[in-house]
Amino acid sequence: RGIQPFATLYHWDLPLALQETQNGWENRDTAYRFADYARKIGSVLGDRVASIATHNEPWCTAWLGNATGYFAPGNAELKKATNVSHHLLLSHGLALQALRADGVKAPLGIVLNQSPAHGATDSPEDQAAASLEYSKFVSWYMDPLFKGEYPAEALQWYGENGPQEVIREGDFDIIATPMDFLGINYYTRIFASASGEKRPPGALGFTDMDWEVYPQGLTELLAGLNANYTLPPIYITENGCAAKDVLDNGRVRDTDRIRFYDLHLAALSDAAQKGVDVAGYFAWSLMDNFEWASGYDKRFGMVYVDYASQQRTPKDSAHWYRDVIAQHAGAALPR
Incomplete structure (x- = not known):
C-alpha cells in the first residue's frame, strides 16, 4: 500500500533477564548486547525498512527510569541515571557501527525528545534555571552525539553524580558516529523557575497531559539546534x-x-x-x-x-x- 516502515530498535523494552541479572543499562556490557541485537534485526529487516532508529527518547530511559523512578525499572538515584545515559549513548554508536559493518543500507539515526527552555521570569535566577534544564535535557544528548563531549554546565551540576567513572577512552568517538538522520519528539516547552515548579501561562491552553500547547517552541527548538550543530536531515x-x-x-x-x-x-x-x-x-x-x-x-x-x-x-x-x-x-x- 505504499507505506514506508520506519523502525525503532528500542522503546524502553529491555529484556527482563538483562535487568534482573545484569543490572540493565547500568552495566556497560548491555551496550554491546544491544549492538548484537541491532545486528540481528538489521540482517532480517535492513533491506525492507525506510530507516532504523536505535533508541526512542533515551532521556526517559535514563531520567524517568533511574533518577525519578517514574518509569521502569523504578530507580531513583542520580548516579544511576547518568551512568545509564552514557551506556545508552554508547549502545547507539555501537549499533550504528555494527549495522554499517554488515552493509545495512537503511538510513540510521536516533530519536530524542526535546524542548526549548524558558525562564518563568526575566530574573537571572530563572534564566539560569532554564539554561541548566536545557543543558540536562537537550545538550546532554546532542553534545555527545555531535560534538563528542558532555555539556560543561550539566557536568558541573551533576558533580560526583556524573558518569565520569564509566567513560572510557574512545567512547565519544563511538557515540559521535555520523548519523543519516535525527528524530525529534516535540510536545511542549520547559518552563523553569529557580524557586521550584511554576505553571506556564498556557495562552493556547493545555493538553490532557497538562502540557502547555506551545507550537512556537518547535520553531525555536529546531532553529536553535540548526544554529549550534551540524545536523543531518x-x-x-x-x-x-x-x-x-x-x-x-x-x-x-x-x-x-x-x-x-x-x-x-x-x-x-x-x-x-x-x-x-x-x-x-x-x-x-x-x-x-x-x-x-x-x-x-x-x-x-x-x-x-x-x-x-x-x-x-x-x-x-x-x-x-x-x-x-x-x-x-x-x-x-x-x-
Missing part, C-alpha cells in the same frame, strides 16, 4: 495531543487536537523557512494506546479505540489529517 518523529475524547453517536469531535496539529505543522513550516532540513513529520499517534505510567487513561490517537471491544473509530482529526496529507502529497516544505 531531521524528522519530527512524535508530535501530538492527549485529549479527553468522547465517542458520541459514532463520532469523536476532537477540535483541540486538530488545532494542535494545525498550529504545529505551521510552526514546522516556519522552521523549514529558517533553513532547517526537515525530512518528514509523524503525528502521535495513529490510535489510542497504552501510555506507560498513564496506562489507558490518556488518548493521543487520531483513531478512537474502545478497549473493551477493540472497536476503532476514526476521530474528526483523522479525517482532517487525511485531507491535509492529500493536499500536500509530494510537496516539499517551503524554504
